[in-house]
Amino acid sequence: MVRRIVLLGPPGAGKGTLARQLADDLGVPHVATGDMLRAEVADGTDLGRRAKKIMDSGELVPDEIVVEMAVERLSRADAAAGWILDGFPREVEQAIDFERQFAGAVPDTALYMRVDREEVIRRITGRRVCPRGHVYHVESNPPRTEGVCDEDGLRLTQRDDDTQEVVAKRLEVYVEEIGPLVTHYDELGVLRRLDASGHADAVHGRALELVSK
Ligand code: ADP
Ligand code: AMP
Numbered sequence: 001m002v003r004r005i006v007l008l009g010p011p012g013a014g015k016g017t018l019a020r021q022l023a024d025d026l027g028v029p030h031v032a033t034g035d036m037l038r039a040e041v042a043d044g045t046d047l048g049r050r051a052k053k054i055m056d057s058g059e060l061v062p063d064e065i066v067v068e069m070a071v072e073r074l075s076r077a078d079a080a081a082g083w084i085l086d087g088f089p090r091e092v093e094q095a096i097d098f099e100r101q102f103a104g105a106v107p108d109t110a111l112y113m114r115v116d117r118e119e120v121i122r123r124i125t126g127r128r129v130c131p132r133g134h135v136y137h138v139e140s141n142p143p144r145t146e147g148v149c150d151e152d153g154l155r156l157t158q159r160d161d162d163t164q165e166v167v168a169k170r171l172e173v174y175v176e177e178i179g180p181l182v183t184h185y186d187e188l189g190v191l192r193r194l195d196a197s198g199h200a201d202a203v204h205g206r207a208l209e210l211v212s213k
Helices: 015-026 033-043 046-057 063-074 092-101 117-123 163-187 200-211
Strands: 006-009 030-032 083-086 109-114 127-129 135-137 191-193
Touching: 006 015, 015 030, 015 083, 015 109, 015 200, 030 033, 030 063, 033 046, 033 063, 033 083, 033 127, 046 083, 046 163, 092 163, 109 163, 109 200, 117 127, 117 163, 163 191, 191 200
Parallel strands: 006 083, 006 109, 030 083, 109 191
Antiparallel strands: 127 135
16 A cells, blocks of 8 residues: 555645545545645744735745645654645645655655536535634535534634635636646656545545555
């Protein structure tokens, strides 16, 4: 079974959802640069303040910041046996910098999650999160009590960047960046296409088949 996995796909494809499942299966950490940046925002750090403005506009945070965050995180002991990367690398320059700065940065598998645009928009607009990062969907994965996190009882909200306007920008950025990134991992021989439509458990099953090969 492979242990180092990069998840590629549009915002709202279900990367975080699948990453948590695979991290559990494989016993490796789920590393999401978006979650790390939101933690900086929540902590009110200088980086968080700078990043918040960019994130709320739907643009990408500068490469050197996210590459440094990822390298630092993956250098910790718990990532020695592998990792699931979610939302990073986001453009080919990040992948190249990552490979320059981190030995073993080429994943065993890059799963390229394919979902149609309408479904992505349904998933993003219905997403609800709690302040500790637990993720729900109003239709496909609702909490037991509306608006309240099952895990910690905290109030669920929409992410600030899950508004219609910002989502349109994030999808535009994604479309610009994904082609060269997919080519890069294809040339390295690690790209696998994953049909990410349908129920999350079905997507998880298909992903497990691909990473077991
Ligand atoms: P990403 O990390 O790619 O932005 P998430 O994992 O946060 O995406 O998923 C986006 C939303 O879609 C969340 O509300 C999640 O609960 C929901 N979701 C994830 N996978 C599926 C699926 N296969 N079918 C329906 N909804 C899903
Ligand atoms: P995500 O949680 O992956 O949807 O990311 C939310 C936002 O965080 C993005 O729209 C970017 O502004 C920022 N971000 C997350 N990961 C990266 C990355 N690898 N490169 C640049 N910006 C990122």
